[in-house]
Amino acid sequence: QVQLVQSGAEVKKPGASVKLSCKTSGYSFINYYMYWVRQAPGQGLEWMGVIDPRGGSTSFAQKFQGRVTMTRDTSTRTVYMELSSLRSEDTAVYYCARGVYDSSGYYLDIFDMWGLGTLVTVSS
Amino acid sequence: EIVLTQSPGTLSLSPGERATLSCRASQSVSSSYLAWYQQKPGQAPRLLIYGPSSRASGIPDRFSGSGSGTDFTLTISRLEPEDFAVYYCQQYGSSQLTFGGGTRVEIK
Numbered sequence: 001q002v003q004l005v006q007s008g009a010e011v012k013k014p015g016a017s018v019k020l021s022c023k024t025s026g027y028s029f030i031n032y033y034m035y036w037v038r039q040a041p042g043q044g045l046e047w048m049g050v051i052d053p054r055g056g057s058t059s060f061a062q063k064f065q066g067r068v069t070m071t072r073d074t075s076t077r078t079v080y081m082e083l084s085s086l087r088s089e090d091t092a093v094y095y096c097a098r099g100v101y102d103s104s105g106y107y108l109d110i111f112d113m114w115g116l117g118t119l120v121t122v123s124s
Numbered sequence: 125e126i127v128l129t130q131s132p133g134t135l136s137l138s139p140g141e142r143a144t145l146s147c148r149a150s151q152s153v154s155s156s157y158l159a160w161y162q163q164k165p166g167q168a169p170r171l172l173i174y175g176p177s178s179r180a181s182g183i184p185d186r187f188s189g190s191g192s193g194t195d196f197t198l199t200i201s202r203l204e205p206e207d208f209a210v211y212y213c214q215q216y217g218s219s220q221l222t223f224g225g226g227t228r229v230e231i232k
Contacts, residue, residue, distance in 0.1 A: 035221075045161075045169065045212055047221040060219060062125065097170055102175070109216040110159045114168035114179060 002026040004096050004115035017084040020118050022096030024074045030054040031079040033099045035111060036070065036081045038092040050109070051079055072123075086122045093117040125216050126151055129223035137232040143200040145227045147213035154217030160189055160198045163226075164209045173198060173212075176212045203229070 005058040007021040022034065036048040049060035051070040058070045071080035079096060095118075127150040137143055147158065158176040162168035171180040173189035177195050184200040200207055208231050213224040 028183045037223075045163075045214075045223040047223065048215075059219060097168075100171070100174070100180075102178070108157075108174065109221055110171060110174050110214065111161075111169070113170045114170075117168060 001100070002113050004098065004113060006094075006096060007113040009121070011123065012086050014122060014124055016086050016088055016122075017082055018086060019080055019082040020096075020120070021078055021080050023076065023078045024098075024113050025077060027098075029074065033107070033109075034070075034072070034079045035097045035099065036068075037095045037097055037111070039095070040054045040092040041119075043092075046092075048081070050099075051075050053079065056093070066113040083103050083120075086120075088122050089120045090107070091120065099108055125220045126153065126215050126218055127223050128215060130211075130213060130224035130227045132192055132227060133225075134228045134230060136230050137203055138232045139203050139205055141203050143198075143229055144205055145198040145200075145205070145229075146210055147191075147192040147194075147196045147224050149215060153196075153215045154197075156192045157215060157216065157217035158189075158191065158196045158200065159214045160187075161212045161214065162207075162209045163212065192202070200229075205231075 003025045005023045029104045035050045040102045052056045062089040072079045096115045100112045129148045131146045157175045159193045160172045163169040188199045191210040210226045210228050212226045
């Protein structure tokens with residue numbers, strides 16, 4: 001079965017960076033884009049960006065441009081998201097999520113499989 | 125960026141009642157690329173509806189989606205106890221994906 005296993009909780013100081021991982025199994029890794037979505041405590045969902053595991057190309061939400069990096073390791077079927085210059089507002093649960101093919105085989109930027117999330121706490 | 129506004133913020137209903145949730149976009153959503161998710165406390169969101177009326181795999185038919193352009197609706201025909209949760213809409217018609225702020229459906 002499809003699994004997205006995320007790394008454990010992190011506590012960081014303001015100004016630091018954090019690198020999260022999302023290890024996948026149960027499907028063809030290179031055929032599905034992987035997205036990162038975050039959720040601050042008690043708040044809504046916020047899309048951060050996407051990586052194409054096949055070639056490594058990325059696209060980011062404008063809000064995170066210059067501060068986020070997404071990479072992948074095809075040998076371990078793992079994607080990574082690094083966020084730099086952390087501030088208290090970055091305290092959130094960070095999810096990786098997989099995209100969807102519709103019944104016609106068309107790829108959609110919606111998310112049918114999610115990791116359990118990684119809590120990142122930014123505090124001095 | 126397309127801003128999605130969900131209303132109401134909270135919906136208080138009893139089991140068996142009908143729930144109607146609204147999602148309004150700041151500009152037309154291309155190809156009606158609008159999806160709905162359900163999220164329960166401590167869990168990741170679950171995809172319910174996309175496109176804007178196709179149910180995701182395993183989603184019961186009491187959930188339905190409709191709409192086009194800037195106005196979309198999620199309807200739950202008869203609320204079951206497990207349906208009390210927060211619901212989010214998401215547009216995927218532009219390269220900058222965005223979510224609405226959510227509607228909480230609570231037990232009255």
